[in-house]
Amino acid sequence: MNPKCPLCFKKASLKHIVQSYRYYFCNSCTTLFLNPIPPSKTIHDYYQKDFSYSAGIVNEKLIRTRSQIILNKLMRLNPQGSKLLDIGSGYGFFLDEAQKKGLKITGIEPSKELIKHTVTATPIINDRFPTNKLRNKKFDFITLVHIIEHVKNPKEIIRQALLLLNPQGILYIETPNIDSHLYRYEKENYTFLTPPDHLWIFSQYSLEKIIPKRYQILKISTYSYPEHFMGTLKALVNKNKTNRQIDRLIINKDKLNSKQKVNPIKLFKYIIFDLVLARLCYRILNIHQHGSILELYIKKK
Ligand SMILES: [Zn+2]
Incomplete structure (x- = not known):
């Protein structure tokens, strides 16, 4: 029997089978999701052993350039802001660029391996988000760059991140777009169809649906790389x-x-x-x- 969409509870249909992982598509909220979600241990082992995120180091220059664009926008939207939290900070290129712009940075990263290679002078918190280590802390900018497609409960992660924002604070989210030419033409060869780490591929519509009502989306857009x-x-x-x-x-x-x-x-x-x-x-x-x-x-x- 086909599973229900975990976001809107409507019935979903099987769309792709990739290395025996099954991706279902919800026609109602236009989300692609992995079902069943692999057990925590499988995902944990995958991140410990197989997940090297080599693209991070190879594309350092590209990531730094993108980071500067995002940071400039964030600082324009909240000119008084000074404290930034990057959730899933990886190698720390984004944080490093933020620090260069004079922001006070905090990073959290669950992978020990990535932390070992972090480029920032400021220590990174080695933990999963949300964590008690950030209790009573508030930030002017929080970034979730390619994170929500990896987590079991993206809605909860977004909610928890929003709770850490100062009144004028901005949350930035970046994630693959199912409503893209890339997915439309690549189909089962889609670049971002990478189980077991990608559990969700959102559309603008489905992402808007999981943002709590008391928050507003100031700006939503899409971008692409030459690849x-x-x-x-x-x-x-x-x-x-x-x-x-x-x-x-x-x-x-x-x-x-x-x-x-x-x-x-x-x-x-x-x-x-x-x-x-x-x-x-x-x-x-x-x-x-x-x-x-x-x-x-x-x-x-
Ligand atoms: Zn749905």
């Missing part, structure tokens, strides 16, 4: 090809850095499409809020 343009384009071009055929067509970035021989035609395609075309065109994905990633700024009414 997402390529993902969409490749999915479009390779509509009838299998995954393996697509893999063979896509040039592996690591290969470029290694001494292995690269097919010159593939290299030419990589330069024209991935490096030139994608960087020129990726912003068109964001038209009408269909970009790959949702971003929200939330404040008390």
Whole structure:
């Protein structure tokens, strides 16, 4: 029997099976969710062993640039704000950028491995959120960047985060967008369909539904990376090809850095499409809020 949507309790239908994990889609609130949610131990073991988040280090420059954009917006929305909490702070690039802008930073990160490599001079709290260690603390800015799609109860995490905001405080949320060109064309090969860590993929509509009524969304928009343009384009071009055929067509970035021989035609395609075309065109994905990633700024009414 198909499960009910945990957010709106309407019946959901099976959409994708990825490595035996089942993703269901709720037509009513347009959320994609993993069911059954793997036992805590499986998820915990996964984060301890398999979850290296190598993308974090590889994309340091990109993350820092994005961080500056987010921080500038946050500081414009609350010019008096000075204290920032980043939930799931990872390697700490975001916090490091915040500190450079003169903000007083606090980070919380459950992974010991990531904490070991944190770049910030300020110590990070090694714990899950919510935690007693933040009791009686208040912040002017709180950020949940690619966190809510990983947690069992995103609504509760958002509620708990909002409780830590000062009266003029802003909560920033960033998470993959199901209502995106990337999902529409990549389908079961969708970049963010990565069980068991991604338990939810929200839409603007479903995310708005889980924000408590006494808070308002100041700004909601979407953005995409050049890779997402390529993902969409490749999915479009390779509509009838299998995954393996697509893999063979896509040039592996690591290969470029290694001494292995690269097919010159593939290299030419990589330069024209991935490096030139994608960087020129990726912003068109964001038209009408269909970009790959949702971003929200939330404040008390
Ligand atoms: Zn629903």
